[in-house]
Amino acid sequence: MTYSNSLAMSRHQFASRNVSNVKFRSSKARTLGPVSNTVILIVLACLLGLLYLTQVTKTNAYGYKINNLQQQQQQLAAQHDDLEVASARLQSLDRVASSAPAKSLVAVAPSGSVTN
């Protein structure tokens, strides 16, 4: 049996009269074998792992950002405290009393000496 005969015979079993056997398609669904399945699963797992790692790295990078911002916040708060202290010191009674305008003030007569 030649190869062409064999091919013809195998087609023949699906052939019927007046039906074009050119349009023939197998009704049986194609399935993947166990090796393919395993490979695909491994690839998917790797992809998922990679995705997890990128997300974790990204999130941890935000952690550093947060940490930096917190440090900045602390520095600004410390600066605010320093400025508040400096402002309070500049307005302190001792400083006001020793200022030039205060030194030029004159004492008023005591209350007992006041006559209306």
Add this chain to the structure above:
Amino acid sequence: MFPSSPVKNDFVLALKRVRLWYALLVVIFSIFLVRLFYLQVIRHDYYRQSALSDQLKQYQIPASRGIIDAHDGSNVVPLVLNQKLYTLYADPTYVKNASTVAAKVASIIGGDANKYQAELTVKDTRYSILAKKLTEAQNKQIVALKYPGLGTQEQDYRTYPQGSLAAQLLGFVNNDGLGTYGVEQALNRQLKGKPGELKAITDVNGVPLAASGNNIMTSPTQGDQVTLTIDLGIQKQVESILAAQVKSSKADGGSVVVMDTNSGAVKAMANYPTYDPSNYADVSNSSVFNNATVTTPIEVGSIMKTLTTAAALDQGVIQPNTTYNDPSHWTVDGFNITNIEQDGGPGVRSIADLLNLSLNTGATWELMQMGGGGPINQKGRDAWYNYMAKHFRLGQPTGIEQGYESPGIVPKPDDNGAGIDLTYANTAFGQAMTATPIQMASAISAVLNGGTYYQPHLVDQTTTADGKVTTTGTKILAKDVVAPKVGQAMVPLMQYVVQNHFIVPPFDQTHYIVGGKTGTAQIAKPGGGYRDDVYNGTYLGFVGGDKPQYTIAVFMDKPQVVAGAYAGTAAAQPVFAGIAHMLINNAYVTPKSQ
């Protein structure tokens, strides 16, 4: 039978070898599996903890301590703030070229380079402190040097922009973060806040990894902001007046309370000598930390006669215009109670004379009237004790927001077989009992305002971190301490004392009312009896317009007065007069409406 072929034999041998390797592989994998099972399942907790101990960091986030401020007229200004400062330290084992390092450090932070060099070359230590309280700018400059062995450490400090103003009233925060003395101690729980917590998986530098699902963070609750009733202007001037008088009278010290007569709000509370709370560690005598106006009761002396008179008036056993025959001495339990020589001996005396001349015999006579008019008896003692302890609330803490408040002592009236009548006669003129300036100011305020005992208080309002404001307000501890007419009677009686004492300049009693009473108190010896070489000077008075507005209590500790002068008149009265004038001159007092 065919003999076995060499090919077949090789195949069998190969198969055996494969099976052997396979078995070996199974054994090795089994060993791995067992070991992994042991490590990961059986020793799971141990290794988990071990890993977490390296990765899991638990931090306490400190809460910022609440600031304390006070009134300055209509403004509120800070008295205590927080500041982050730095400690400069060195590990001498790593320091190279100490002289260069010391010179550079001195050029940044000031100070003596030789001293720094000595610290940088100290042997047998890995931690030598060069300087404390460096500013942020100085810290940055030091860090930029990158000298090996040199480091800075951040530390929170309480900062006092007004310097030593109101130091004893405020107290300080010790190295353990605990409020000590004054408001800091009394309100420590409110001021300190609640620390937060961060529990997180961290990297090698201790930075929390955000991806960890088990991170826990609790934010700290900042301490409450406390606004005091103190008026900065009054406080400052009271401190100046007191300091000047302590120095001029060469007293060991002095204390003053200025209080709103009609609310119990303390406007000034001063002590001298004082200290700088930002450098409390430099203080050698820790007694200077005490706010003596609340912590140090003394035998108050003749200022007590104001309360004795008020009690007698309230009981109706005397009237403001009552006169009596003063014998100039009484014998009680075998001891003589006398007056000072200047009082002029026996005679008919008024209640105004009793206060103005400060007659011990007069106060004893008032106690006798409480018992029915005869010698001192149980009825009189019970009545007087009731007024001292229940009406005037002596012998118990006032509850003011201060650390270490002392209750003072009021003797029980029951006969103890140890001369209780003499003891009680003494209490009538301020001996054999003790009280603090705040107790005396609160008691006379209750008399002068018509009978309401307001709790003396220093806190005007508190503000929580989320902005919730709570006004403390006035708190009435007792009503009907005395009848309103007693207060009305005591005002002119105490004015009479002021008008008849030598005060320069005199007070303008036309537009204001100023009254008071001096006290010269004997000082008990530790072994019994009283010292005859030195006395305490006290003064209790008021200033106001239509009604008493401020109550002033002055205690002077062992002033040295000239021969023939009395500590109350010579040392304490000038402080009262100075403060009363200051309050009038600075328009703190509302003049009479007519």
